[in-house]
Amino acid sequence: MLNRRHMFQSLAAASAAFALTLPLGVQAALSARRKPPRLHPGDxxxxxxxxxxxxxxxxxxxxxxxxxxxxxxxxxxxxxxxxxxxxxxxxxxxxxxxxxxxxxxxxxxxxxxxxxxxxxxxxxxxxxxxxxxxxxxxxxxxxxxxxxxxxxxxxxxxxxxxxxxxxxxxxxxxxxxxxxxFDAATPLYSNPVGMEDRLVPRIGRVRTFHPGKARGKLLGGNLSVLCALMGTAYLPDFDGAILFIEDVSEAEYRIDRMLTQLALAGVLGKVAGVVFGQCTGCSSPGPSYGGFTLSQVLEQHLAPLGVPAYQGAMFGHVANQFSLPVGTLAEIDATAGTIRILEAAVS
The missing domain is CATH 3.40.50.10740 (Murein tetrapeptidase LD-carboxypeptidase, N-terminal domain)
Structure with missing residues (x-):
């Protein structure tokens, strides 16, 4: 069994080797980023x-x-x-x-x-x-x-x-x-298994638009707010990032419009992967025969990117959600519907 010193040396070497495979902009951002201190009881x-x-x-x-x-x-x-x-x-x-x-x-x-x-x-x-x-x-x-x-x-x-x-x-x-x-852990996030009285559970399911794994810095949040910052000096570089987005009370056509904006601005073409979380209340009122569903809108925008992308992760305007460290290196598995944090978010 490896001793602790050898183990940490091996992990550090592996992290350094992986960092060299990232785009130069991502390498620079990660090397320049500092980590806040972890929390302790009594803080x-x-x-x-x-x-x-x-x-x-x-x-x-x-x-x-x-x-x-x-x-x-x-x-x-x-x-x-x-x-x-x-x-x-x-x-x-x-x-x-x-x-x-x-x-x-x-x-x-x-x-x-x-x-x-x-x-x-x-x-x-x-x-x-x-x-x-x-x-x-x-x-x-x-x-x-x-x-x-x-x-x-x-x-x-x-x-x-x-x-x-x-x-x-x-x-x-x-x-x-x-x-x-508190623990400076590197968790693997996956949706909890629903306790439904169904032969095939529906709650907590994910939809994969393009399979595979991708690594990069986590960047994103609310889609409407992200789009509102386009063209300002307050938007980070999304080159090689894992884009995670969610929203609330937005009709399907407005999600379509915002994703179109991200595509036209070149953001979607830069990312290494995409995770769309929960979109609470994101449906048009009344019947919309012939209209696109939210999943169809997402598939139209995300599948052609050719990078791992999926829908349904547990973050957004929901009672329970993941805590995602913005700017930290992570890996997504669009087939399994998971997000793995690859480095501690705190020091």
């Missing part, structure tokens, strides 16, 4: 609302209780309970909250309470110099995609596309998040 973590507001103090109290149940200590941002129209405070104040959390040495990670809309509005107000100098996990999904992508482009360290602080945090979500962020 203080920041609570921010960079997009929509929460107007019920009872709901915010439940969020703080959830953070304590994780063994962490919540620290509310100065403007956490603010409201400005449909936003959680002015753009300047929401950005100031995020800047303050990254400048505070006592704060070890930052949780977004919820999504909504508004993260893209604060990007010009963020103190990128301070953020880059203080790598800390940013956790959230939905509109938080704008921050994940901007951090990947501007900050150069890992963030976590996973449940927001106000999410339900069931066992499936919590155990995956804890393994990734």
């Amino acid at each position: 203080t973590v920041g609570l921010v609302e960079p997009a929509g507001f929460t107007d019920d103090s009872f709901d915010l109290a439940l969020v703080e209780e959830t953070i304590r149940a994780m063994g962490l200590v919540p620290k509310a941002a100065a403007h956490l309970a603010d409201r400005h129209g449909y936003l959680a405070g002015t753009d300047a104040d929401r950005a100031a909250d995020l800047n303050a959390m990254y400048a505070d040495p006592d704060v070890k990670a930052v949780f977004a309470v919820r999504g909504g809309w508004g993260c893209a509005r604060i990007l010009p107000y963020l103190d990128w110099k301070t953020i880059r100098a203080n790598p800390k996990l940013l956790i959230g999904f939905s509109d938080i995609t704008a921050l994940h992508l901007a951090f990947a482009a501007r900050a150069g360290f890992t963030t976590i596309h996973g449940p927001n602080a106000a999410s339900s945090w069931g066992k499936f979500s919590w155990e995956g998040f804890r393994a990734l962020t």
Whole structure:
């Protein structure tokens, strides 16, 4: 049996050898990226609302209780309970909250309470110099995609596309998040087997558009938010990436339109693989005889790419979801419907 020293040397050599097979842009991005520290019980973590507001103090109290149940200590941002129209405070104040959390040495990670809309509005107000100098996990999904992508482009360290602080945090979500962020594990994500009273289960199934395996850095999130950043300075390079996308309440033709935009902008032609997660409520109201289904739209766009691609992974606007480390090296198996994290997301 290999001793531990030999084992780690072998793993390091294998990782270095694999890195040399990646596109030069991917190699540069991975070598420049730093890892935030892992979480420990008792760590203080920041609570921010960079997009929509929460107007019920009872709901915010439940969020703080959830953070304590994780063994962490919540620290509310100065403007956490603010409201400005449909936003959680002015753009300047929401950005100031995020800047303050990254400048505070006592704060070890930052949780977004919820999504909504508004993260893209604060990007010009963020103190990128301070953020880059203080790598800390940013956790959230939905509109938080704008921050994940901007951090990947501007900050150069890992963030976590996973449940927001106000999410339900069931066992499936919590155990995956804890393994990734507390234990520095490299999990293999696969959909849980549904407990249905059917001869052939339907829940948790995946659809493969092009079989095979692919490796690359994980980049993506909410499809609508990603498309809204096209043409800005806050979008990372997708060369050789594993693109993961999801959405909510979007009709099939709008998913078609957004994927067409990604294709015309050259993004889809760059990626090494694609995973489409959950699209909650993504169907036109009423009968749509002769219209395309969501799966047909995805097949039209993804199958011709000739890279591994599948639909149905457990991330998106669902109760339980994977925690995906944005910018971290991963491997997908489009035939099996799995995502394997290949390196620790934290130090």
